[in-house]
Amino acid sequence: MKPTATLIVGVGSPHGDDRAGWEMLRHLQPLGFPPQCRIRAASSPLEILDWIDGIQRLILCDACRDGGPPGQIRRFVWPARRLLQTSWSGSHDFSLVATLELAQRLQRLPPAVTLYGVVAQDAAPLAPLSAAVRQALPRLAQRIAAEMGAADVFEELGEEIESCTNSR
Amino acid sequence: MSDRIVKVAALTRVEGEGGLYVRLSGDAVQDIRLEIYEPPRLFESLLCGRQLEEAPDITARICGICPVAYQMSAVHAMEAALEVEITPEIRQLRRLLYCGEWIESHALHVYLLNAPDFLGFESGLEMAKPFPAEVNRGLRLKKHGNELLAALGGRAIHPINVAVGGFYRAPRREELLPLIPDFQWCLQAAVATARWVAGFDFPPFDGGYQLVALRHGDEYPMNEGDIVTSSGETISVADYESEFAEQQLPHSTALHSRRRRNGEIYLVGPLARIGLNLDRLSPTARAVAAELGIAWPSLNPFHSIVARSLELIHACEEALSILQDYRPPRPARIDYTARASAGCAATEAPRGLLYHRYAVDAEGKILSAKIVPPTSQNQAQIESDLRRWIPQFVNQPDPVMARQCENLVRCYDPCISCSTHFLNLTVERS
Numbered sequence: 262m263k264p265t266a267t268l269i270v271g272v273g274s275p276h277g278d279d280r281a282g283w284e285m286l287r288h289l290q291p292l293g294f295p296p297q298c299r300i301r302a303a304s305s306p307l308e309i310l311d312w313i314d315g316i317q318r319l320i321l322c323d324a325c326r327d328g329g330p331p332g333q334i335r336r337f338v339w340p341a342r343r344l345l346q347t348s349w350s351g352s353h354d355f356s357l358v359a360t361l362e363l364a365q366r367l368q369r370l371p372p373a374v375t376l377y378g379v380v381a382q383d384a385a386p387l388a389p390l391s392a393a394v395r396q397a398l399p400r401l402a403q404r405i406a407a408e409m410g411a412a413d414v415f416e417e418l419g420e421e422i423e424s425c426t427n428s429r
Numbered sequence: 430m431s432d433r434i435v436k437v438a439a440l441t442r443v444e445g446e447g448g449l450y451v452r453l454s455g456d457a458v459q460d461i462r463l464e465i466y467e468p469p470r471l472f473e474s475l476l477c478g479r480q481l482e483e484a485p486d487i488t489a490r491i492c493g494i495c496p497v498a499y500q501m502s503a504v505h506a507m508e509a510a511l512e513v514e515i516t517p518e519i520r521q522l523r524r525l526l527y528c529g530e531w532i533e534s535h536a537l538h539v540y541l542l543n544a545p546d547f548l549g550f551e552s553g554l555e556m557a558k559p560f561p562a563e564v565n566r567g568l569r570l571k572k573h574g575n576e577l578l579a580a581l582g583g584r585a586i587h588p589i590n591v592a593v594g595g596f597y598r599a600p601r602r603e604e605l606l607p608l609i610p611d612f613q614w615c616l617q618a619a620v621a622t623a624r625w626v627a628g629f630d631f632p633p634f635d636g637g638y639q640l641v642a643l644r645h646g647d648e649y650p651m652n653e654g655d656i657v658t659s660s661g662e663t664i665s666v667a668d669y670e671s672e673f674a675e676q677q678l679p680h681s682t683a684l685h686s687r688r689r690r691n692g693e694i695y696l697v698g699p700l701a702r703i704g705l706n707l708d709r710l711s712p713t714a715r716a717v718a719a720e721l722g723i724a725w726p727s728l729n730p731f732h733s734i735v736a737r738s739l740e741l742i743h744a745c746e747e748a749l750s751i752l753q754d755y756r757p758p759r760p761a762r763i764d765y766t767a768r769a770s771a772g773c774a775a776t777e778a779p780r781g782l783l784y785h786r787y788a789v790d791a792e793g794k795i796l797s798a799k800i801v802p803p804t805s806q807n808q809a810q811i812e813s814d815l816r817r818w819i820p821q822f823v824n825q826p827d828p829v830m831a832r833q834c835e836n837l838v839r840c841y842d843p844c845i846s847c848s849t850h851f852l853n854l855t856v857e858r859s
Binding site for chain 1: 471472475487490494537541552553554557558561564565568571572575576
């Protein structure tokens, strides 16, 4: 399936595992992606609203906490019930989920929205990534690249990733 | 009579996180604490031992909403230490950058954080469905503010182009000209914003504030000027620490600021800036201010949303003017030589006066850093306001009282993560 007008956003901050969204983009870029895809880094979820008009598919990546072990990857298809049970990193203004809700209420949400969460360990000021999250990111980037492109790559990666696709 | 305790465990719609604790005995307010817990002064210690050139990038990470403010105070403080004189063109470009930050910060606060309180909504999310045009207008204003930051700063998040002495790279004229139509729209949108919020119902409240802000010879204050007060004082920024003192309180690791001379608390931010600089606003902002029916200076914290909206107009109008006449500064950065020295500066962050002081050694290594954010300076004033605000609600249920307290606190647009330099949440429910 060829993606059309896809936007991939890594959400994060400079602090510890909260960097995950940004660092994932660094792993993603060398993998290559179709010209219809754009990637962006955001420090605030609200920035996503600056970029989504006209987009057909939105893929988001951010650090999260849900009681699971650090480095584990979560995948949600909007709207997913379990999104509400997951805490997304960063504070400031609107949360990631609230931002997507806002876009939906304004009828600006792209038709397809996928969220990838990397379970975070710590977000100490200016701290580096934890080992667990750092090790998870190349796998996550490959997973996202696969989602944008060949289905056979997806099959090869297998179901390491817990998918949450239940509608709310 | 037993005490009644009201707690707001986590304030919503503020930057960062903080809680509120109120203890009542009958109708009397016994104690009010804006509770903030954090590793104190972490960024000041992180700066020590780093090279002075790193100060803009490190301080920008204190706050994701106002990185430019931290960068501006940092570079101006370093330039004061090293006696670097920037050119008028570099100065102009810095003002343009600051305009971008004011626009994105003020638009966010007005539309998504503060307006819902006046319209009776729990959140900007709730407000979006009945007010889609307004919310989209605010989001578009924020977007264009971010685009200006990205065009000048290298990226919207933690701009990387700001340097001691100027900029690492000055954008070409053809890179900025395409922004002009958007900022023509922004100016009209900002005027519409001010007229919209001026129609809200404002609870009567006289804060009796001592207003404190920068004032410049002929500009609306951003990067430069002396400190002025509504008591008629003019204070050199170099004398800031002689006039203003910080104190640690047991319930918060954010330091509270007071006047040294008499322990008086004070107010910084848009209400103070407008009150002390009305004549320095841009022509459109001045004209709109005159039509809105509010007498300035206003000491009503609920009028802060109007003050912010007037500053939105000013920032949009000034940004448009600079963009239209823009010529890249040459050079983009002034050379300097590191030497053992110390310097300080104050600039006007969206939330108010932001003070930095640094000492560096002969190799340019930072020996000490002091950062006083605006929300720290307003903390004592917020608590004082709450002490006077709460008594009219003591016969209301706790959730009603808590909501009224939150509404008041949000008028200050407190950036709690800035005032504490990072984020730590304690949630208690009694």
